[in-house]
Amino acid sequence: MKYVSTRGAAPILTFEGATLAGLADDGGLYLPAQWPQFSEGEIAAMAGLPYAELAARVMQPFVGDSLTADELAALCKQAYGRFSHAAVTPLTQFDEQQWLLELFHGPTLAFKDVALQLLGLLFEKFLTRSKDHLTIVGATSGDTGSAAIDAVAGRERIDIFMLHPKGRVSDVQRRQMTTVRAPNVHNIAIEGSFDDAQAMVKRVFRDPAMNSRFHIGAVNSINWARLMAQVVYYFAAALQLGAPRRKVAFSVPTGNFGDVFAGYVAARMGLPIERLIVATNINDILHRALSEGDYSAGTVTPTAAPSMDIQVSSNFERLLFDCGGRDGAAMAAQMAGFEADKAMRLTNAQRDGAAGLFTSARADASDMARAMRWASEACGEIIDPHTAIGLHAAREADLPREIPVVTLATAHPAKFPDAVERATGQRPQLPTRVGDLFAREEAYTELPGDYDAVTAFIAQRATPGS
Numbered sequence: 001m002k003y004v005s006t007r008g009a010a011p012i013l014t015f016e017g018a019t020l021a022g023l024a025d026d027g028g029l030y031l032p033a034q035w036p037q038f039s040e041g042e043i044a045a046m047a048g049l050p051y052a053e054l055a056a057r058v059m060q061p062f063v064g065d066s067l068t069a070d071e072l073a074a075l076c077k078q079a080y081g082r083f084s085h086a087a088v089t090p091l092t093q094f095d096e097q098q099w100l101l102e103l104f105h106g107p108t109l110a111f112k113d114v115a116l117q118l119l120g121l122l123f124e125k126f127l128t129r130s131k132d133h134l135t136i137v138g139a140t141s142g143d144t145g146s147a148a149i150d151a152v153a154g155r156e157r158i159d160i161f162m163l164h165p166k167g168r169v170s171d172v173q174r175r176q177m178t179t180v181r182a183p184n185v186h187n188i189a190i191e192g193s194f195d196d197a198q199a200m201v202k203r204v205f206r207d208p209a210m211n212s213r214f215h216i217g218a219v220n221s222i223n224w225a226r227l228m229a230q231v232v233y234y235f236a237a238a239l240q241l242g243a244p245r246r247k248v249a250f251s252v253p254t255g256n257f258g259d260v261f262a263g264y265v266a267a268r269m270g271l272p273i274e275r276l277i278v279a280t281n282i283n284d285i286l287h288r289a290l291s292e293g294d295y296s297a298g299t300v301t302p303t304a305a306p307s308m309d310i311q312v313s314s315n316f317e318r319l320l321f322d323c324g325g326r327d328g329a330a331m332a333a334q335m336a337g338f339e340a341d342k343a344m345r346l347t348n349a350q351r352d353g354a355a356g357l358f359t360s361a362r363a364d365a366s367d368m369a370r371a372m373r374w375a376s377e378a379c380g381e382i383i384d385p386h387t388a389i390g391l392h393a394a395r396e397a398d399l400p401r402e403i404p405v406v407t408l409a410t411a412h413p414a415k416f417p418d419a420v421e422r423a424t425g426q427r428p429q430l431p432t433r434v435g436d437l438f439a440r441e442e443a444y445t446e447l448p449g450d451y452d453a454v455t456a457f458i459a460q461r462a463t464p465g466s
């Protein structure tokens, strides 16, 4: 499989190259040159496979020659062996139409583990092969940071520098990052919002001085391998609910458009998906883009669902590229306009392409609390604020009775105990697998929102790569 950039001017890479590259050097994002297809018979034959085997089967066409089938199967077995639930991503029933896909059974209690546990192993495999060293620079709205740190802590050929917006992640989220004491882990609390931190990380990827010395790698969902790993649970859930015979809809709490883009990929591969519901909080750029064609960034308002407090959704570019005819030059021009004006209009082709599969909904604080209460009172399920936004959108979506609607449960409720307690009166307990999180000592560096300060900090501590 070959990988191309959404802006058409970066080298074409293999899966191994795209995994280690992160952002393309023309500023675009890597995507497979074409979508692999599964026939209805091939999808039907996946029913009942253990998760790790399903994962290897769904991902093999994307991996191509970069790993043998046995190597990929072994990595999947190792990555998903670390989950605390035998089904890895179990499905729970709410009522006759509504279902919940629990994606939080990994080590750091959010869906980010599903992709990052595998990505850590892929990095190690490829870096050992090429005897290279990777400097990961990432920005986190809370959950990517802890999942990435867990996945790479202590690995010899990797350093990780993780920026989180100071004071804007929950205590559990921050402690899951800052209490990991490994020499290759560097936490930075930075002034500003997640979008500021993400913009800084993107600048590092395009900085010739940094790139000539270090092999800079990405763990944010700009890294294609992350999205690839997330395609798998759409297959897992749909197969449980009767695919390929029966169509299924998904409601996805969305921030950077990574998770829901993985659902789009599943649909392009042949999984019969009726609809993908993009659920946002009041930071609703994606809702405005999908419902009105207006992709314009406002200022970020902090909410009880911090992992969705985003106004610039990196992966939306992948959708616009694919729906807009895969014209790299046109995409580069459109994104240059967005970077200048912080606003752009979707083209008719992009709007029509997205409208075939996506709808969107926006939930405010009371919608979110109501969904948490309904899950608790009507179904005995405690859900987290992000998941509640998805559930609100799922219940508002007017879908035919025979279409099951699966809300992606993106985080464990104990990651956000205050918001859950406010809404439901119940305080969720941290599972024992996170250990004595509140007793351990924290380590992180506070830096101003200043590019030169951040790159100087990284350059002093990172190992040069080839």
Ligand SMILES: *Cc1c(COP(=O)(O)O)cnc(C)c1O
Pocket (backbone or CB within 6 Å): 110, 111, 112, 143, 144, 221, 253, 254, 255, 256, 257, 258, 259, 260, 307, 308, 386, 387, 410, 411
């Ligand atoms: C990251 C995250 C999201 C948003 O996912 P995207 O892939 O960025 O759209 C939603 N909920 C939780 C709990 C998250 O950690």
